[in-house]
Amino acid sequence: MTNPVVTRAPLGRQLRSELRWIVRRPRTVIGLSALCLVPVLAGIGLWFAVDGDGPAGPGLAAIIAGNGLVLPVFTLFLALPLLLPLVGAIWAADGLAGEAQHGTLRGLLLSPVGRVRLLAIKAFGVATMTLAAVALLAVVGAVVGVVLFGGQGMLTLSGNTLPVGAALGRIALTVLLVTVQVWGVAAIAMAISACTEHPLVVMAATMAGVIVSGVLGVFSSLDWLHPYLITSGWNKLVDVMRDPLPTGELWHSTALAGCYVLIGLSLAAMRLATKDS
Amino acid sequence: MTTSTSTPAERADDVTAPALAARTRGLRKVYGRTVAVDRVDLDVPRGAVLGMLGPNGSGKTTTIRMLLGLVRPTEGEVELLGRALPDGAAAALPHVGALVEGPGFHPFLTGRENLRRVAAFEPLLATGDIKRAVEDALERVGLAAAAHRRYRGYSLGMKQRLGLAAALLVPRELIVLDEPTNGLDPAGTREVRNVIAELRTGSTTVVVSSHLLSEIEATCTHVAVLHRGTVVAQGGLTELLQAESSALLVTTPEWVRALNVLRDARISARAAGGESLRVELIGTTPPAVLEALVKGGIPVWEARRQRTGLEELFARLTEAEEAEEGLSAVDTVEEGAR
Numbered sequence: 001m002t003n004p005v006v007t008r009a010p011l012g013r014q015l016r017s018e019l020r021w022i023v024r025r026p027r028t029v030i031g032l033s034a035l036c037l038v039p040v041l042a043g044i045g046l047w048f049a050v051d052g053d054g055p056a057g058p059g060l061a062a063i064i065a066g067n068g069l070v071l072p073v074f075t076l077f078l079a080l081p082l083l084l085p086l087v088g089a090i091w092a093a094d095g096l097a098g099e100a101q102h103g104t105l106r107g108l109l110l111s112p113v114g115r116v117r118l119l120a121i122k123a124f125g126v127a128t129m130t131l132a133a134v135a136l137l138a139v140v141g142a143v144v145g146v147v148l149f150g151g152q153g154m155l156t157l158s159g160n161t162l163p164v165g166a167a168l169g170r171i172a173l174t175v176l177l178v179t180v181q182v183w184g185v186a187a188i189a190m191a192i193s194a195c196t197e198h199p200l201v202v203m204a205a206t207m208a209g210v211i212v213s214g215v216l217g218v219f220s221s222l223d224w225l226h227p228y229l230i231t232s233g234w235n236k237l238v239d240v241m242r243d244p245l246p247t248g249e250l251w252h253s254t255a256l257a258g259c260y261v262l263i264g265l266s267l268a269a270m271r272l273a274t275k276d277s
Numbered sequence: 278m279t280t281s282t283s284t285p286a287e288r289a290d291d292v293t294a295p296a297l298a299a300r301t302r303g304l305r306k307v308y309g310r311t312v313a314v315d316r317v318d319l320d321v322p323r324g325a326v327l328g329m330l331g332p333n334g335s336g337k338t339t340t341i342r343m344l345l346g347l348v349r350p351t352e353g354e355v356e357l358l359g360r361a362l363p364d365g366a367a368a369a370l371p372h373v374g375a376l377v378e379g380p381g382f383h384p385f386l387t388g389r390e391n392l393r394r395v396a397a398f399e400p401l402l403a404t405g406d407i408k409r410a411v412e413d414a415l416e417r418v419g420l421a422a423a424a425h426r427r428y429r430g431y432s433l434g435m436k437q438r439l440g441l442a443a444a445l446l447v448p449r450e451l452i453v454l455d456e457p458t459n460g461l462d463p464a465g466t467r468e469v470r471n472v473i474a475e476l477r478t479g480s481t482t483v484v485v486s487s488h489l490l491s492e493i494e495a496t497c498t499h500v501a502v503l504h505r506g507t508v509v510a511q512g513g514l515t516e517l518l519q520a521e522s523s524a525l526l527v528t529t530p531e532w533v534r535a536l537n538v539l540r541d542a543r544i545s546a547r548a549a550g551g552e553s554l555r556v557e558l559i560g561t562t563p564p565a566v567l568e569a570l571v572k573g574g575i576p577v578w579e580a581r582r583q584r585t586g587l588e589e590l591f592a593r594l595t596e597a598e599e600a601e602e603g604l605s606a607v608d609t610v611e612e613g614a615r
Contacts, residue, residue, distance in 0.1 A: 007400040017397035103381020111398035112370035
């Protein structure tokens with residue numbers, strides 16, 4: 001120990017290594033490919049609903065016809081309640097519990113990488129991949145929507161039609177809003193991931209939490225609880241489809257998801273700091 | 278686990294490298310109601326190859342994990358390369374390579390990709406040196422030809438070698454190998470021994486654990502015997518062996534006359550059958566015995582030291598422990614229990 005200065009591996013190198021590791025995982029590639037099918041299937045479903053007298057009825061058909069840019073937003077709302085939380089939970093589960101299971105977490109800690117820094121690297125990986133997944137859904141949704149229904153603009157829930165530029169802005173906004181919501185769930189999943197070495201436990205617990213939270217949101221006798229449930233803000237995200245844009249509910253649900261991120265990561269850091277591995 | 282007073286090793290750190298690569302004092306780890314490790318005072322001298330010997334469940338792995346800061350001791354102190362853990366971990370660990378509880382790698386990545394990932398987190402490796410360091414380490418453990426294959430398809434021996442390669446990525450001051458020959462064939466075992474010998478020549482301190490006595494006897498300069506979570510004996514391998522009552526076996530055709538010569542020299546000896554004598558080395562040394570014999574005109578055909586093998590020592594120590602089983606407060610846990 002001649003050099004008293006504490007040396008650290010460059011952060012950029014560690015972050016790149018983390019991303020490469022996630023992307024190289026077969027389940028990531030398969031999962032993202034499967035995710036791309038969602039807007040395609042939603043588009044085809046709507047195509048038949050528009051074309052014939054589908055169960056969706058003429059109302060939905062009227063909205064979608066000639067408004068292909070609605071499809072990415074529609075797809076994101078379709079995926080938010082279950083599919084996207086699952087995706088976030090998988091990455092959070094693999095990040096800590098999965099590494100512990102393979103014995104690789106030990107190797108990282110011995111490198112050494114500080115435990116707080118390790119959590120930051122893992123959170124960065126999950127956050128980046130979540131954003132990528134949501135953006136991918138939106139892009140595929142937009143392409144499928146424009147191809148199937150045409151892309152003249154976006155008909156809002158308020159009745160007017162936004163021009164293409166504004167419509168793309170609304171899609172980007174939806175991507176950000178939905179991503180932050182998934183981050184909230186993934187952060188809680190990270191906290192669970194720090195406590196176990198079974199990735200399946202993390203996924204099951206996270207999804208059970210999302211479902212229970214959704215169920216609790218149904219009971220009006222529990223309405224005192226609803227402002228604190230992350231899922232209760234998800235329905236209100238449709239506000240992005242209104243014109244002019246009402247921001248109140250959007251701010252509230254985003255701030256709530258931010259709190260979930262903070263709480264989840266703090267719990268994960270506390271657990272990781274004293275964890276035996 | 279921090280102390281307000283500075284330990285001798287910490288003070289020495291300012292002037293010169295401490296004499297001990299690692300040191301534990303009063304180490305204790307309790308999992309729930311099970312005491313895994315208790316009162317472990319381990320000294321790892323710099324430049325030594327310390328063998329941690331003990332049956333499965335004797336606390337070897339738990340001690341190693343505490344030594345590396347992976348597990349927080351319930352009580353006691355750990356000093357690694359002169360720095361107290363856990364605060365000193367960031368400064369000490371870059372100079373420590375370890376293979377703990379078997380190799381841990383990702384099955385879907387190739388051997389090379391797995392090592393690259395480990396290397397990316399290695400503080401002492403410059404980004405430009407990673408490629409070369411990975412290839413060197415693969416070469417050193419004989420995995421270069423299989424580096425492009427997925428870890429999933431590796432044999433147990435190859436996995437073990439990749440774990441060794443990860444520990445050897447950077448020149449280290451201390452290498453800790455937990456059961457490094459597990460699952461290796463005789464050729465692989467020999468290679469691991471060669472690597473340890475190489476490290477020793479390069480003045481790297483090595484801690485190696487094993488439940489195989491032959492393994493420790495073949496590679497180590499120092500030994501610590503663990504049993505039921507405590508160190509029951511430790512020290513230099515030769516000193517530990519010589520501390521046992523040993524004898525000299527002397528072969529001579531004139532054994533009757535030899536007995537008389539030795540009796541005159543006040544050296545206790547007895548006939549050991551055939552043409553040999555067993556000379557007890559109590560209060561005397563082999564040169565003194567031989568001098569007495571030669572001066573007495575005895576033709577000595579052969580003289581060899583009868584050692585108390587480490588195996589005997591180990592067996593005796595563990596048996597002694599088992600005899601006091603009723604008194605022992607320490608329970609045995611499976612290694613790796615958390």
